[in-house]
Amino acid sequence: xxxxxxxxxxxxxxxxxxxxxxxxxxxxxxxxxxxxxxxxxxxxxxxxxxxxxxxxxxxxxxxxxxxxxxxxxxxxxxxxxxxxxxxxxxxxxxxxxxxxxxxxxxxxxxxxxxxxxxxxxxxxxxxxxxxxxxxxxxxxxxxxxxxxxxxxxxxxxxxxxxxxxxxxxxxxxxxxxxxxxxxxxxxxxxxxxxxxxxxxxxxxxxxxxxxxxxxxxxxxxxxxxxxxxxxxxxxxxxxxxxxxxxxxxxxxxxxxxxxxxxxx
Ligand code: ADP
Ligand code: MG
Numbered sequence: 730x731x732x733x734x735x736x737x738x739x740x741x742x743x744x745x746x747x748x749x750x751x752x753x754x755x756x757x758x759x760x761x762x763x764x765x766x767x768x769x770x771x772x773x774x775x776x777x778x779x780x781x782x783x784x785x786x787x788x789x790x791x792x793x794x795x796x797x798x799x800x801x802x803x804x805x806x807x808x809x810x811x812x813x814x815x816x817x818x819x820x821x822x823x824x825x826x827x828x829x830x831x832x833x834x835x836x837x838x839x840x841x842x843x844x845x846x847x848x849x850x851x852x853x854x855x856x857x858x859x860x861x862x863x864x865x866x867x868x869x870x871x872x873x874x875x876x877x878x879x880x881x882x883x884x885x886x887x888x889x890x891x892x893x894x895x896x897x898x899x900x901x902x903x904x905x906x907x908x909x910x911x912x913x914x915x916x917x918x919x920x921x922x923x924x925x926x927x928x929x930x931x932x933x934x935x936x937x938x939x940x941x942x943x944x945x946x947x948x949x950x951x952x953x954x955x956x957x958x959x960x961x962x963x964x965x966x967x968x969x970x971x972x973x974x975x976x977x978x979x980x981x982x983x984x985x986x987x988x989x990x991x992x993x
Contacts, residue, residue, distance in 0.1 A: 754784045754785050754786075755782055755783065755784055755785075755821070756783055756784065756785045756819070756820060756916065756917060756949045757781070757782075757783040757806060757817070757818070757819055757917060757949065758781065758782045758783070758817070758818040758821075759779055759780060759781040759782075759802075759805070759806065759815065759816070759817050759818075760780055760815055760816045760817075760818070761778050761779075761780065761814065761815040761816070762776050762778070762779040762780075762781075762802070762805060762812050762814075762815035762816070762817065763776055763777060763778060763779075763812060763813045763814045763815050763972075764776040764798070764801050764802075764805060764810075764812050764813050765813045774972060775798040775801050775972065776798050776801060776802060776805075776812075776972050777971070777972025777973055778815070778972070778973060779802060779815070779969075779972070779973065779974045780974065781806075781967070781974055783949060783951065784949070785916075785949050786947065786948075786949055787949055787950070787964050787965070788940070788943050788949075788950045788951075788952070788963045788964050789950070789951050789952070789963055789964060789965055789966070789967060790951075790952050790953075790954055790959070790960035790961075790963040790965070790966045790967070791803075791951060791952070791953045791954070791966075791967050791968075791969055791974070792953075792954060792955070792957070792960050792966055792967070792968050792969070792977060793968055793969035793970050794970070795955070797969045797970055797971075798969055798972065799921070799922075799953035799969055800845055800921050800953065802953075802969065802974070803842075803919045803921050803951065803953055805817060806917075806919060806951070807836060807840045807842050807919050808824050808827070808832050808835055808836055808840070809836065809842070811825075819835070819839065819917075837862055837865055837866060837913055838866075838913055838914070838915065839915050839916055839917060840915050840917050840919060841910035841911045841913070841915035841917065841918040841919070841948075842910055842919050842920075842921075843903075843906050843907055843910045843918070843919070843920040843921060843923050844906065844921055845921040845922045845925060845953075846926075847902050847903060847905070847906035848906070849894035849902055849905055849906060849909075850894060851893065851894050851895035852893055852894075852895065853893065853894060854890065854891050854892060854893055854894070855881055855886060855889050855890050855891070855892055855893075855894060855897065855901075855905045856874050856877045856878055856881060856890040856891065857874070857877075858877075858894055858905055858909055859877035859880050859881060859905060859908045859909045859912050860873035860874050860876070860877040860912070861909060862909060862912055862913045863876060863877070863912060863913060866913070876912060877890075877908070877912060878890055880908040880909075880911065880912050881904075881905070881908055883908070883942075884904040884905075884907055884908045884938060884942075885904060885938070886901060886904050886905065886908070889901060889905075899926055899927055899931065900927055900931035900934065900935065903923060903924075903926075903927065903931075903935055904935070904938065906923075907920075907923070907935075907938065907939065907942070911942060911946065911948075914946075915948070916947075916948065916949060917948070917949050917950070917951075918939075918942075918943065918948045918949070918950040918951070919950075919951050920939065920950065920951070920952045920953070921953045922953055922954055922955065923935055923936075923939060923952060923954070924936060924954065924956060924959060925954075925955065932956060932959065936959050936962060939952070940962065950963075957979075960977075960980075961980075965977075965980060966979070966980035
């Protein structure tokens with residue numbers, strides 16, 4: 730269980746639905762989010778009524794069976810997709826009210842997204858991949874590559890900067906994807922199964938990295954994960970099932986052991 734946010738979480742007035750009371754520290758909120766794909770008889774409701782309140786500095790895991798809508802939810806929170814109904818608030822402002830350019834700017838500057846399949850450009854170098862979000866802001870190539878280099882160093886890939894993404898191992902590619910997500914200095918990190926394709930050792934190393942970056946860059950983070958060991962390392966666990974997001978029963982039962990763990 731993570732550190733300084735534990736005390737903050739204890740002060741959070743969490744309701745049975747995992748919704749925190751209104752608070753100035755709330756960075757992200759979702760209210761009655763519904764997402765249905767298709768229309769008429771073929772319509773499928775993936776998210777029924779999702780409520781979420783995330784305080785600045787929290788690291789939250791979203792767990793749930795495959796197909797439960799974890800990726801769908803992360804996409805809505807990142808303004809990569811729009812809900813059928815309901816609202817996402819970022820710093821109390823409704824995302825819906827952003828105009829197209831403002832949404833693009835919001836995604837580029839405020840959100841760091843690690844995709845379920847990392848979506849690196851295989852023929853570009855690690856440095857070029859990481860520089861991409863800065864180039865989209867009209868940074869010069871030299872300065873974007875310089876910042877990208879610093880990030881690759883921070884994720885332990887200093888010696889791989891000039892390698893093409895396709896030449897990197899799965900764990901290295903994921904480090905590049907994390908560096909690319911954070912290069913623009915976002916406040917919110919959304920990681921969709923960041924260890925999904927990795928073995929146990931690499932998963933643990935990637936989680937160590939995410940925890941370190943979360944702390945040192947004062948991020949607020951949501952991780953969708955299948956991995957219960959990784960989920961337990963987050964401040965709280967929310968379970969997505971049958972279109973609803975609720976506190977995970979196992980997480981609820983273990984507050985004392987989590988506090989014990991923090992002491993060691
Ligand atoms: P998870 O990430 O938990 O595995 P997803 O969010 O990827 O779940 O998918 C939830 C459900 O929504 C699945 O049944 C999936 O087939 C469906 N779905 C996801 N994206 C689309 C789409 N663009 N069109 C239609 N159905 C979709
Ligand atoms: Mg998914």
